[in-house]
Amino acid sequence: MLGIIIRRIFILIPMLALLSMISFLIIQLPPGDYLSSYVMRLESQGLLVDEAEIDRLEQRYGLGQPLATQYFRWIRNFIVNGDLGRSFGSYGSSYDNKPVSDIIMERLPATVIISMVSTIVVWGFAIPIGIYSATHQYSLMDYLSIFIGFIGLAIPNFLFAIIIMWIVFAQTGHAVTGLFSLEFRHAPWSIAKVIDMLKNVWVPVLVLATAGTAGMIRVMRANLLDELNKQYVVTARAKGLSERRLLWKYPVRIAFNPIFSTIGWLLPAMVGGEALVSIILNLQTIGPVLLTAVLRQDMYLAGSIIMILSALTLIGTLISDIALVWLDPRIRYD
Amino acid sequence: MEVPEEATTLAPERFARDIRDASIEYMSRGKLIRLRFWRHRLARLGLPVLSALYLMAIFADFIAPFPADARLKGFKDAPPSVIHFGVDGNSFQPYVYARKRSFHPKTFREVYTEEEDKKFPIHFFVSGESYKILGLFELDLHLFGVDEGANITLFGSDSVSRDLFSRTVIAARVSLFVGLGGVAISFVLGCLIGGISGYIGGIVDEIIQRIIDLLIAIPTLPLWMALSAAIPREWPVSHTYFAITIVLSIVGWTGLARVVRGKLLSLRDLDFVVASKLSGGSDLYIITRHLLPNFASHLIVSLTLAIPVMILGETALSFIGLGMQEPGVSWGVLLQDTMNFGALVHQPWKLIPAVFIIVTVLMFNFVGDGLRDAADPYSL
Numbered sequence: 039m040l041g042i043i044i045r046r047i048f049i050l051i052p053m054l055a056l057l058s059m060i061s062f063l064i065i066q067l068p069p070g071d072y073l074s075s076y077v078m079r080l081e082s083q084g085l086l087v088d089e090a091e092i093d094r095l096e097q098r099y100g101l102g103q104p105l106a107t108q109y110f111r112w113i114r115n116f117i118v119n120g121d122l123g124r125s126f127g128s129y130g131s132s133y134d135n136k137p138v139s140d141i142i143m144e145r146l147p148a149t150v151i152i153s154m155v156s157t158i159v160v161w162g163f164a165i166p167i168g169i170y171s172a173t174h175q176y177s178l179m180d181y182l183s184i185f186i187g188f189i190g191l192a193i194p195n196f197l198f199a200i201i202i203m204w205i206v207f208a209q210t211g212h213a214v215t216g217l218f219s220l221e222f223r224h225a226p227w228s229i230a231k232v233i234d235m236l237k238n239v240w241v242p243v244l245v246l247a248t249a250g251t252a253g254m255i256r257v258m259r260a261n262l263l264d265e266l267n268k269q270y271v272v273t274a275r276a277k278g279l280s281e282r283r284l285l286w287k288y289p290v291r292i293a294f295n296p297i298f299s300t301i302g303w304l305l306p307a308m309v310g311g312e313a314l315v316s317i318i319l320n321l322q323t324i325g326p327v328l329l330t331a332v333l334r335q336d337m338y339l340a341g342s343i344i345m346i347l348s349a350l351t352l353i354g355t356l357i358s359d360i361a362l363v364w365l366d367p368r369i370r371y372d
Numbered sequence: 373m374e375v376p377e378e379a380t381t382l383a384p385e386r387f388a389r390d391i392r393d394a395s396i397e398y399m400s401r402g403k404l405i406r407l408r409f410w411r412h413r414l415a416r417l418g419l420p421v422l423s424a425l426y427l428m429a430i431f432a433d434f435i436a437p438f439p440a441d442a443r444l445k446g447f448k449d450a451p452p453s454v455i456h457f458g459v460d461g462n463s464f465q466p467y468v469y470a471r472k473r474s475f476h477p478k479t480f481r482e483v484y485t486e487e488e489d490k491k492f493p494i495h496f497f498v499s500g501e502s503y504k505i506l507g508l509f510e511l512d513l514h515l516f517g518v519d520e521g522a523n524i525t526l527f528g529s530d531s532v533s534r535d536l537f538s539r540t541v542i543a544a545r546v547s548l549f550v551g552l553g554g555v556a557i558s559f560v561l562g563c564l565i566g567g568i569s570g571y572i573g574g575i576v577d578e579i580i581q582r583i584i585d586l587l588i589a590i591p592t593l594p595l596w597m598a599l600s601a602a603i604p605r606e607w608p609v610s611h612t613y614f615a616i617t618i619v620l621s622i623v624g625w626t627g628l629a630r631v632v633r634g635k636l637l638s639l640r641d642l643d644f645v646v647a648s649k650l651s652g653g654s655d656l657y658i659i660t661r662h663l664l665p666n667f668a669s670h671l672i673v674s675l676t677l678a679i680p681v682m683i684l685g686e687t688a689l690s691f692i693g694l695g696m697q698e699p700g701v702s703w704g705v706l707l708q709d710t711m712n713f714g715a716l717v718h719q720p721w722k723l724i725p726a727v728f729i730i731v732t733v734l735m736f737n738f739v740g741d742g743l744r745d746a747a748d749p750y751s752l
């Protein structure tokens with residue numbers, strides 16, 4: 039067991055290094071660089087751009103240098119000082135150069151809140167419904183959950199967000215955008231602010247959780263159905279175990295396995311999934327920052343976010359693999 | 373890309389009874405598969421609906437009364453036409469009224485009123501704007517239309533006076549075939565790389581698997597976005613379309629490669645493969661003749677379920693402006709109009725293309741589920 043973990047961690051290191059390179063490369067793919075898109079943006083606003091100013095910016099960011107040099111400068115700073123570089127200012131209204139880590143920290147709370155509440159909602163609904171569906175196969179509830187599952191699968195998240203906003207707006211005239219009402223947007227944290235957040239957080243949570251719930255009901259139901267048809271269940275029943283004990287003692291626990299094995303993907307999937315939703319709902323999360331950063335080639339910002347997310351996925355996968363061995367002693371990795 | 377997990381299976385006991393009646397022993401594998409697929413009610417619904425949608429996409433120019441970029445003068449943000457029946461004693465003859473535009477005194481929004489004295493019967497098989505059917509023959513026939521003086525907008529019109537019905541029908545071409553194209557490319561890549569990985573094994577397998585892990589670990593949407601942001605804006609529609617297909621399949625093949633590899637690994641050391649090897653079969657012969665047919669059905673299931681994921685991917689990309697560019701249209705492009713949800717309150721018809729996306733994705737999942745049940749007709 040310990041050997042497996044050590045081996046996996048050793049594989050993880052070169053993979054993380056590769057990932058940081060890929061992240062850096064991805065953001066170089068679109069034509070041009072940050073500076074040219076910055077100049078274009080200024081020109082489209084009718085502003086004249088000073089040649090000397092461009093030279094100065096080029097010097098400052100090392101933009102003229104080869105890609106490899108830029109990459110190694112960035113990654114060395116990160117490893118040695120924990121410094122992810124500075125944003126080129128694609129983010130926010132003022133074109134200042136905040137450190138990337140500041141921007142991420144600023145956006146992290148809302149992202150984590152929405153992701154966590156959504157995950158809790160998904161698990162809270164999907165697992166009981168999945169278990170009920172599997173044990174009451176072909177009942178009305180089962181068909182209903184299958185129906186919800188398919189709908190959740192078929193409606194893209196961003197479309198669902200638009201439809202909810204449209205319905206709420208048409209019914210009440212209230213636009214559900216942002217996590218906070220206007221008066222709380224810049225206020226310090228207080229009980230009133232939390233209450234205000236709860237009034238608004240349900241929309242993104244509903245949107246994100248519906249898709250997640252739909253998928254998880256399907257997985258849970260299918261897993262449990264597979265288990266319920268196995269002989270050990272028949273044996274246990276024949277021996278006179280009560281249905282309740284029979285269900286919870288083994289089949290449900292085993293049905294959890296595939297869910298645990300994907301825990302590592304939760305946060306990255308949420309951030310990827312919420313990006314479009316957050317743009318539409320005007321939420322201050324990481325997703326929209328990533329999108330604008332990719333589009334405007336703000337490379338340290340975009341590269342850092344992509345790298346952190348991907349690294350989290352890899353580490354998360356490792357953790358859930360280990361958790362799986364611990365949960366289910368039958369699983370062996372060799 | 374993740375292919376959704378097993379979902380619905382039809383009642384095994386019910387199925388068992390049915391095939392016992394039809395004496396299962398005498399049925400071929402193909403017949404069993406068809407029978408089992410047909411037992412899946414949702415799949416039975418999905419197949420004809422999908423066929424209809426694809427036929428609509430193929431003959432889009434014929435079905436659409438106008439070209440995608442035609443502007444109907446004076447019909448900005450017009451609601452869907454109301455179709456009435458009964459002209460000159462023929463009570464089945466459909467007709468529309470001419471519509472008159474005025475402006476709301478307070479909001480200055482367009483308001484359209486039907487002029488009940490001007491009836492315009494809907495004619496079928498009328499000639500209009502010419503197009504090339506299947507890219508081969510020049511034709512100017514359209515399924516329906518009305519005479520000069522009125523306009524028919526079945527789904528209403530958009531903010532620059534284009535007919536939303538025509539645009540939706542024509543957009544189906546890109547939206548529906550991007551999935552097929554993307555899956556075709558993913559299929560080739562997935563089979564090739566997954567096949568090599570599973571069949572050769574060892575260090576090659578390890579390296580390929582780690583590369584796939586890496587690709588999966590990169591969040592899909594940003595990856596798609598960065599890749600499609602690299603597509604030059606000035607490319608013609610067909611180039612852009614092709615590029616997007618490739619962008620979508622760059623992520624898509626990994627899932628298929630995993631399926632192929634897993635199946636190959638489990639089959640590789642079975643007796644019939646060893647026997648073929650001993651008889652002098654080459655690797656390629658064994659893979660194509662013995663191994664591929666063995667899991668072809670599972671592959672088809674994975675492919676079917678991968679198509680809707682790609683369709684949704686294209687929709688999302690086009691929606692944020694990174695996919696198809698005007699004058700190219702896809703359902704995602706049409707949905708850009710819904711971003712302003714305030715306007716939706718007054719123009720809800722702009723959401724109609726969304727219905728097409730949802731129905732298409734739903735039907736693909738139905739069919740995929742049915743195929744999954746049918747893929748292994750011997751399991752009960």
